[in-house]
Amino acid sequence: MNALVVPSEHELIASIETARALFNAGDLDLALKIASVTYDQSKSVAGSAERVKASREVVDKARRMQAEALKIESLCYVAMADAVDSAQAKGEISRGGRPKTVSQENGFTLEEIGIDRRQLHSARQLRNAVRADPELIDRVVEARLAEGLEPTRTALKKEAGHAIGTKTATKEERGDDLYETPIEAMRTLLALESFSLAVWEPSVGRGAIMRPLEAAGYDVLISDLVDRGVVTEHGECQGVGDFLKSSGPSQLYAVGPDIVTNPPYGVANAYAAHALREHRPGKMALLLNLNFLAGFEDADRCFVMDRNPPSRVYVFTRRLPMMHRDGWTGNKASSQMNTAWFVWERNRDGSYGDGFPALVRVDWEQYQDVDPLAPGEGVHAEPLAFSDQEDFTRETPRKTLDERIEEEFSRSLIWMKHMEPFDDIALRRGVGLRPSVASALIDAFAVKGLIERQEDGRFLPTGAGLNMIATVGAVEMTRQLKAGVPLEEVLA
Incomplete structure (x- = not known):
């Protein structure tokens, strides 16, 4: 035998x-x-x-x-x-x-x-x-x-x-897990998803995600664990720090800036969970291994996939070009990893998702010449069915500056309630705004007598501003209570 x-x-x-x-x-x-x-x-x-x-x-x-x-x-x-x-x-x-x-x-x-x-x-x-x-x-x-x-x-x-x-690669060779995102992945995402005008890229690397975002009209806030000297088109240098130790908005009901990134896969579970728990973005897109859909033992994975699931998962039917680690000098490989864009959208009650995410199969080759959706709308498009006879040019109307000011007025006021001196950069980063919108909001607040300039050039709310903040805050608290948010969380 x-x-x-x-x-x-x-x-x-x-x-x-x-x-x-x-x-x-x-x-x-x-x-x-x-x-x-x-x-x-x-x-x-x-x-x-x-x-x-x-x-x-x-x-x-x-x-x-x-x-x-x-x-x-x-x-x-x-x-x-x-x-x-x-x-x-x-x-x-x-x-x-x-x-x-x-x-x-x-x-x-x-x-x-x-x-x-x-x-x-x-x-x-x-x-x-x-x-x-x-x-x-x-x-x-x-x-x-x-x-x-x-x-x-x-x-x-x-x-x-x-x-x-x-x-x-081995853990030692991976280092800080820098694998630059292929442009094909970004073209597909931007053709299917629109984000707020200001987007945060917290693992900017050398800018593979930042550059196509800026080319599409977004204002990008950038940071990374490693200082690589990356600078935005506005001349702003990247922040340096561990994303897993970063702090989000102090108000429970505040919405953080939208996030688009390719997180280090070695900490992907903790990364996604920290983003949703701490920063509470209105929308977040992470490029992940398709295996992220599975798994039940990791508490962070269950938090982001079961308790706060993504709204959509764009599965690449054709594997993306290989993402070689930063500094790789060996022979180039063809990709053997199936990947997908996981997109979370925040609900009014602060949660994410509504049941199992929609699985959308996309072929990145078909999106390489498609115009991106216009920034600022936060919408998404249905996948395209391509043929030689159809015209796929799409236009999403961009909101005017006045419309953006009206839309962000209340949220920006609530952000100021702790009366810490601020400038246009702090407002922009705290609320998630383009520089033009942040500057215009400060002008509008000043004209209405809601803020006043301090000796150091920063601003604080006036008495009238505090009264309006209290009024706006009360309206927001009422909305949250009606949405079922527990009282202790509303008062936090």
């Missing part, structure tokens, strides 16, 4: 540690044999667990052990390829000619090394790929696990055969 013996989890772990120790000691033949058997056993355990619908934790543990066994097995083959080449260079093993070309006294065979000619070809291919990219094995295997895929020999062989950069 050749039935595979299925060991326990502890036995698999012990086998992996044994194989690793033998590899480090230079016993490649025995290390390879143990690693290969452990790979097959772990694969069987994972497959059996999936067939009987065991918990995800059981499957993931088996896949992890399969991955570790595959890494050791692959390293053994790389080392064996080096050993064979070294022996051939010394004349200790045949290069494929007649056996008598190798002396009997010093010669040895492939079998003695623990590899046959078919395996040697694959081993050399993998070895050459690893020479060009030393972290290839680890990255390919970890990328498969991260995407919920089985870490297989076939997948690793395919990557080595193409000798390309892989989907995911």
